[in-house]
Amino acid sequence: xxxxxxxxxxxxxxxxxxxxxxxxxxxxxxxxxxxxxxxxxxxxxxxxxxxxxxxxxxxxxxxxxxxxxxxxxxxxxxxxxxxxxxxxxxxxxxxxxxxxxxxxxxxxxxxxxxxxxxxxxxxxxxxxxxxxxxxxxxxxxxxxxxxxxxxxxxxxxxxxxxxxxxxxxxxxxxxxxxxxxxxxxxxxxxxxxxxxxxxxxxxxxxxxxxxxxxxxxxxxxxxxxxxxxxxxxxxxxxxxxxxxxxxxxxxxxxxxxxxxxxxxxxxxxxxxxxxxxxxxxxxxxxxxxxxxxxxxxxxxxxxxxxxxxxxxxxxx
Numbered sequence: 406x407x408x409x410x411x412x413x414x415x416x417x418x419x420x421x422x423x424x425x426x427x428x429x430x431x432x433x434x435x436x437x438x439x440x441x442x443x444x445x446x447x448x449x450x451x452x453x454x455x456x457x458x459x460x461x462x463x464x465x466x467x468x469x470x471x472x473x474x475x476x477x478x479x480x481x482x483x484x485x486x487x488x489x490x491x492x493x494x495x496x497x498x499x500x501x502x503x504x505x506x507x508x509x510x511x512x513x514x515x516x517x518x519x520x521x522x523x524x525x526x527x528x529x530x531x532x533x534x535x536x537x538x539x540x541x542x543x544x545x546x547x548x549x550x551x552x553x554x555x556x557x558x559x560x561x562x563x564x565x566x567x568x569x570x571x572x573x574x575x576x577x578x579x580x581x582x583x584x585x586x587x588x589x590x591x592x593x594x595x596x597x598x599x600x601x602x603x604x605x606x607x608x609x610x611x612x613x614x615x616x617x618x619x620x621x622x623x624x625x626x627x628x629x630x631x632x633x634x635x636x637x638x639x640x641x642x643x644x645x646x647x648x649x650x651x652x653x654x655x656x657x658x659x660x661x662x663x664x665x666x667x668x669x670x671x672x673x674x675x676x677x678x679x680x681x682x683x684x685x686x687x688x689x690x691x692x693x694x695x696x697x698x699x700x701x702x703x704x705x706x707x708x709x710x711x712x713x714x715x716x717x718x719x720x721x
Contacts, residue, residue: 419540419616419620420503420505420527420529423505423527423620424482426620426623426624426627427480427505427506427507427627430507430525430628431463431465431478431479431507433631434478434509434630434631435447435465435467437631437635438467438473438476438478438511439467441472441639442467442470442471442472442473443470443472444470444472445469445470445471445473447466447476447478448465448466448467449463449464450463450465450466451463452464452684454483454681455679458483458485459483459484459485460481460482460484461481461482461483462479462480462481462482462681462684463479463480463481464479464683464684464687465477465478465479466478466687468691470514471514471642472513472514472515472518472638472642473511473513473514474512474513474514474690474691474692475511475512475691476509476512477509477510477511477688478507478509479507479508479509479684480505480507480508481504481505481506481508481684482504482505484501484503484504485501485502486500486502487499487500487501487502494674494677495674497530497539498530499530499531499532499538499539500530500531500532500533501530501531501532501533502529503528503529503530503531504526504527504528504529505526505527506525506526506527507524507525507526507627508522508523508524508526508671508687508688509522509523509524509630510522510687510688512658512690512691513638513642515641515643515644515646516551516552516653516654517551517552517641517642517644517650518637518638518642519548519551519557519599519637520548520549520550520551520658520690521546521547521548521549521634522546522547522549522688523544523545523546523547524544524546524671525542525544525623525626526542526543526544527540527541527542528542539609540610540616541606541607541608541609542605542608542622543605543607543608544604544605544606544623544626545580545583545584545602545603545604545605546602546603546626546630546633547584547588547598547599547600547602547603547604548561548600548601548602548634549598549600549657549661550599550600550710551653551654551710552650552653552706552710553600553706553709553710553713554637554641555720557637557640557641558720560633560636560637561602561634561720562581562601562602562720563720563721564629564632564633565577565602565603565629565633566721568625568626568629569626571625572618572621572622572625580604581601581602581603583603583604583605584602584604585597585601585717588601588604589664589668590660590663590664591668593660593663594715595715596660596711596714596715597714597717598660598664598714599714600713600714600718600720601717603626608622652694652696653701653707655692655693655694656694656695656696656699657710658690658692658693658694659693659694659695661689661690662689662690662693665688665689672685672688
């Protein structure tokens with residue numbers, strides 16, 4: 406199992422290798438998405454935290470493309486002193502913290518292409534002397550289609566299972582369940598945001614899981630993103646659609662907004678601790694819609710999608 410409770414320090418300069426990997430992955434993903442879109446290009450915005458706070462990030466955004474209406478692939482490398490707010494909300498203890506990760510959200514133009522989210526992160530705590538006292542990994546990816554193509558969802562989940570299996574056969578089902586339990590609009594009768602994926606946090610070093618093994622695990626997940634998602638986009642991006650499909654897409658995007666603003670821990674923490682608002686809200690779609698008491702027609706393709714959001718499915 407990849408979630409041991411104990412910790413032992415190794416490789417105190419590991420964070421530099423993680424930063425290099427995240428920046429390399431950002432370039433790889435942006436290049437792959439640009440090549441597929443064929444029209445728009447990512448605009449890179451380097452930013453620094455406010456005076457007195459350490460670090461910054463690179464926000465790469467694409468808009469109004471042939472395939473992607475809005476896409477964001479962001480990296481951040483930030484650090485500082487552990488505050489009382491962090492102790493309460495993150496339940497951590499230490500003097501200084503360091504965090505680095507990549508977060509992406511892709512909102513396609515065509516309603517038959519699913520929205521996708523992914524995040525891979527590393528967190529480190531040190532004492533006043535600079536000694537590492539705790540460190541862990543987190544991350545995951547999930548798919549949010551507007552119309553259900555079961556073969557697409559199976560491909561997405563099968564890619565995740567094949568990526569995780571070399572690190573433990575028990576990981577995919579465990580992290581799939583955590584994803585199904587997390588990306589839920591509880592105020593909507595426990596309606597899930599989409600068809601899930603994997604979600605995990607607090608993967609710590611132990612006697613059975615070295616830092617190198619956990620690093621390899623994170624790299625495997627990051628490297629599997631494009632193979633898991635792009636074949637779906639290629640298959641669906643030229644499907645004809647009309648106003649009905651766009652309206653349904655925007656209604657489901659409204660659910661996406663509700664989750665991110667009401668329930669997502671990362672969004673809420675960032676907004677409450679004066680994080681960079683533009684990067685935090687990058688995840689929101691360019692257009693969304695709220696229709697009072699909307700119910701898709703019985704037996705429709707829209708209702709078919711809604712039903713799997715009300716009851717998680719074992720896609721494999």
